[in-house]
Amino acid sequence: MKPLEVIVLGGGFAGLSCAKALTDPRFHVTLVDRWNHHLFQPLLYQVASAGLSTTEIAQPLRAILSEHKNVTTLMDQVTRIDLEAKQVHMKEHVLPYDYLVIALGAKTGFFGHNEWEPYTIGLKSLDDAMRIRREVLLAFEKAESANTPAETEKLLTMVVVGGGPTGVEMAGSLVELARVVLKHDFRRIDPTQAHVHLIEAGPKLLPMFPGDLPDYTATRLTSMGVQVHLNCPVKEVGPGFVVAGDQRIQANIIIWAAGVEASEVTRTLAGIPLDRGGRIQVKPDLSLPGYPEVFAAGDLVSLTDKNGVRVPGVSPAAIQMGQHIAKNIQEYPLGQIRPDYAYWDKGSMATIGRKAAVASFAGMQVKGFLAWLMWLFVHLIFLVGMKNRASVFIHWTWSYFTWKRGARIILGKSED
Amino acid sequence: MKPLEVIVLGGGFAGLSCAKALTDPRFHVTLVDRWNHHLFQPLLYQVASAGLSTTEIAQPLRAILSEHKNVTTLMDQVTRIDLEAKQVHMKEHVLPYDYLVIALGAKTGFFGHNEWEPYTIGLKSLDDAMRIRREVLLAFEKAESANTPAETEKLLTMVVVGGGPTGVEMAGSLVELARVVLKHDFRRIDPTQAHVHLIEAGPKLLPMFPGDLPDYTATRLTSMGVQVHLNCPVKEVGPGFVVAGDQRIQANIIIWAAGVEASEVTRTLAGIPLDRGGRIQVKPDLSLPGYPEVFAAGDLVSLTDKNGVRVPGVSPAAIQMGQHIAKNIQEYPLGQIRPDYAYWDKGSMATIGRKAAVASFAGMQVKGFLAWLMWLFVHLIFLVGMKNRASVFIHWTWSYFTWKRGARIILGKSED
Numbered sequence: 001m002k003p004l005e006v007i008v009l010g011g012g013f014a015g016l017s018c019a020k021a022l023t024d025p026r027f028h029v030t031l032v033d034r035w036n037h038h039l040f041q042p043l044l045y046q047v048a049s050a051g052l053s054t055t056e057i058a059q060p061l062r063a064i065l066s067e068h069k070n071v072t073t074l075m076d077q078v079t080r081i082d083l084e085a086k087q088v089h090m091k092e093h094v095l096p097y098d099y100l101v102i103a104l105g106a107k108t109g110f111f112g113h114n115e116w117e118p119y120t121i122g123l124k125s126l127d128d129a130m131r132i133r134r135e136v137l138l139a140f141e142k143a144e145s146a147n148t149p150a151e152t153e154k155l156l157t158m159v160v161v162g163g164g165p166t167g168v169e170m171a172g173s174l175v176e177l178a179r180v181v182l183k184h185d186f187r188r189i190d191p192t193q194a195h196v197h198l199i200e201a202g203p204k205l206l207p208m209f210p211g212d213l214p215d216y217t218a219t220r221l222t223s224m225g226v227q228v229h230l231n232c233p234v235k236e237v238g239p240g241f242v243v244a245g246d247q248r249i250q251a252n253i254i255i256w257a258a259g260v261e262a263s264e265v266t267r268t269l270a271g272i273p274l275d276r277g278g279r280i281q282v283k284p285d286l287s288l289p290g291y292p293e294v295f296a297a298g299d300l301v302s303l304t305d306k307n308g309v310r311v312p313g314v315s316p317a318a319i320q321m322g323q324h325i326a327k328n329i330q331e332y333p334l335g336q337i338r339p340d341y342a343y344w345d346k347g348s349m350a351t352i353g354r355k356a357a358v359a360s361f362a363g364m365q366v367k368g369f370l371a372w373l374m375w376l377f378v379h380l381i382f383l384v385g386m387k388n389r390a391s392v393f394i395h396w397t398w399s400y401f402t403w404k405r406g407a408r409i410i411l412g413k414s415e416d
Numbered sequence: 417m418k419p420l421e422v423i424v425l426g427g428g429f430a431g432l433s434c435a436k437a438l439t440d441p442r443f444h445v446t447l448v449d450r451w452n453h454h455l456f457q458p459l460l461y462q463v464a465s466a467g468l469s470t471t472e473i474a475q476p477l478r479a480i481l482s483e484h485k486n487v488t489t490l491m492d493q494v495t496r497i498d499l500e501a502k503q504v505h506m507k508e509h510v511l512p513y514d515y516l517v518i519a520l521g522a523k524t525g526f527f528g529h530n531e532w533e534p535y536t537i538g539l540k541s542l543d544d545a546m547r548i549r550r551e552v553l554l555a556f557e558k559a560e561s562a563n564t565p566a567e568t569e570k571l572l573t574m575v576v577v578g579g580g581p582t583g584v585e586m587a588g589s590l591v592e593l594a595r596v597v598l599k600h601d602f603r604r605i606d607p608t609q610a611h612v613h614l615i616e617a618g619p620k621l622l623p624m625f626p627g628d629l630p631d632y633t634a635t636r637l638t639s640m641g642v643q644v645h646l647n648c649p650v651k652e653v654g655p656g657f658v659v660a661g662d663q664r665i666q667a668n669i670i671i672w673a674a675g676v677e678a679s680e681v682t683r684t685l686a687g688i689p690l691d692r693g694g695r696i697q698v699k700p701d702l703s704l705p706g707y708p709e710v711f712a713a714g715d716l717v718s719l720t721d722k723n724g725v726r727v728p729g730v731s732p733a734a735i736q737m738g739q740h741i742a743k744n745i746q747e748y749p750l751g752q753i754r755p756d757y758a759y760w761d762k763g764s765m766a767t768i769g770r771k772a773a774v775a776s777f778a779g780m781q782v783k784g785f786l787a788w789l790m791w792l793f794v795h796l797i798f799l800v801g802m803k804n805r806a807s808v809f810i811h812w813t814w815s816y817f818t819w820k821r822g823a824r825i826i827l828g829k830s831e832d
Contacts, residue, residue, distance in 0.1 A: 074561060
């Protein structure tokens with residue numbers, strides 16, 4: 001019997017965990033991604049701040065799935081989904097499916113202000129991270145030969161918008177780059193004079209963390225040298241400036257970590273309810289209303305699970321959803337009642353800097369050095385692939401004792 | 417007393433070794449490079465063939481020179497040198513000097529056929545290597561969804577022009593990528609059917625190696641699957657094809673490793689004798705005729721040394737020249753007679769593939785596995801910086817036992 005065709009769109013945490021779990025040979029799986037790699041997004045800020053190289057947080061999807069003989073990997077970009085004809089349209093292909101899993105993730109969102117995008121850099125792909133790395137390192141190079149103090153100051157001012165984990169980690173890691181890593185490497189400028197601003201619209205950083213962890217984070221970042229602005233919604237972004245609250249900040253680099261919205265492909269799903277961020281309002285079993293053969297997982301899903309818990313856009317949720325869908329496809333033929341998904345909250349953690357992190361799990365709150373060690377351990381365990389783990393471990397150990405960063409390389413045309 | 421200003425142009429092997437050796441505080445050194453990093457060029461082909469990541473073979477010049485307090489690093493691109501006014505003109509700066517060291521290296525050369533350049537990729541910078549990596553990996557991705565066998569065949573045909581060490585290493589490493597690394601990762605195509613051609617104008621590969629090493633290299637490459645073409649001068653290169661000897665090869669990727677010529681800046685040196693490749697014909701003490709305060713070192717130098725040995729364009733010669741110049745500047749005031757440079761030939765080596773290399777030193781010839789172990793050892797020792805050494809060692813050990821390559825990541829716009 002010809003196997004049923006399952007198309008999985010997206011090789012992120014949700015899509016990859018689904019494809020890996022679809023081991024039943026009655027199904028043939030095609031995993032589609034616009035890139036050839038799975039990206040370990042939680043460490044993207046480390047690439048942006050020159051701590052890790054691109055290849056340490058990415059692995060080729062083909063290599064990961066090499067032993068999964070019923071899985072084909074296809075590098076292509078999805079343009080629209082035709083739910084009636086059961087077809088996926090891509091730039092280079094049109095493919096029919098029996099089952100479809102939509103796991104295309106999220107992209108940087110500007111809350112309706114897409115005109116700000118050209119002046120900012122997001123942090124969703126390796127290319128974003130490489131661009132930040134390049135711009136930040138170039139800023140110091142240019143400052144070294146700037147002619148006036150005002151010029152130097154503007155070149156060395158960086159703004160991070162968004163006080164969630166990505167913004168906190170990015171700001172902490174940028175200030176450490178300037179204050180410690182680069183400290184002795186310049187002759188005319190003092191890199192420790194660089195300004196890193198972290199701007200948050202709401203009253204606290206890391207609002208999803210309980211107890212005093214948000215306050216601790218703000219205090220710690222401030223003592224490291226980050227200028228933390230709370231209750232400062234961004235009102236305008238233009239070439240080289242941000243207006244936030246009642247302040248106007250001249251900045252060379254503006255990193256946007258304030259919001260995400262679902263991949264624009266969700267807009268092509270005729271008749272499917274979406275939330276404001278374009279997220280698909282799936283049924284509790286993760287299928288699309290009216291289309292039991294179509295599922296969605298990961299950051300483009302909007303769901304309150306069967307226990308009444310709002311499922312957050314984090315990697316553990318994405319992995320769980322992918323696996324839940326694989327189980328529903330393999331074990332429950334169409335028409336049968338399938339189990340609903342329940343989010344299992346394993347806790348959350350975020351690093352602030354070297355030796356400082358916050359973690360919350362099972363009702364406990366941990367902060368400081370212990371939380372940082374936990375963060376290190378968990379991220380090493382989760383990094384896909386043996387070699388990356390060893391290589392990242394060496395980088396981190398080396399960085400820890402030497403305060404050096406191994407990826408301070410500017411790529412791309414030097415002066416154009 | 418104000419220190420004398422020494423400008424060193426170029427942070428390659430010659431310029432960096434010179435700047436590092438200029439430790440006398442009577443001199444202030446400005447090291448200029450268009451990139452922010454020193455590149456370990458002998459391993460560039462490993463980045464191109466997805467074995468190593470960019471950051472493993474490059475290190476920030478500033479970080480290398482962090483402890484050299486009399487050295488300033490400047491990222492800028494040299495446009496011309498005014499020997500009479502003793503000034504270096506760059507895109508962003510004009511700097512006066514007391515001493516000048518020109519070590520700008522070489523670029524890919526086309527023997528007067530610059531019209532071939534758009535159809536080929538050179539292998540001189542990290543960007544070149546990243547471009548090759550991207551094109552090669554994309555070729556396999558596209559082939560996986562090609563519609564006809566002819567299309568697949570063309571996509572999977574790669575040509576390397578030039579049978580010197582770079583060409584040999586590149587061809588060997590590409591064929592291993594196709595035949596071993598990618599073997600199990602595709603479902604529709606058979607990556608082992610990829611064609612790798614190595615084209616050499618002369619009668620043998622690695623002509624600088626003695627005895628039967630050139631023949632051994634050709635035999636070994638052939639047994640690995642490379643199609644070796646000797647006595648095949650390239651007559652034409654166009655979009656997707658090469659005409660070499662009396663053959664026309666349709667190829668998706670054409671890598672040019674056939675020749676180098678000196679940086680074009682040498683053409684701005686009024687009145688200084690150059691050879692056909694633009695190389696500066698220096699005096700035996702490495703200074704420019706008529707300008708005892710100006711020196712040149714590395715790949716842009718044309719010299720037969722005091723023992724009658726033609727100095728080759730290899731990294732040991734560049735390092736020796738850089739150090740010799742630093743000594744001449746520091747120990748011999750202008751006007752004194754300075755010692756001439758003598759090339760110390762430490763031998764040569766080239767890898768062919770896993771477990772196979774050739775080496776020649778002190779009148780001995782070594783080939784096969786032993787030569788490969790020697791190659792590995794020497795390259796690890798020479799890699800600049802502790803961390804890179806450990807990281808590359810891990811990558812290599814891991815690759816050796818698993819036959820995987822860690823850097824198979826396609827960067828850049830996915831489908832544009």
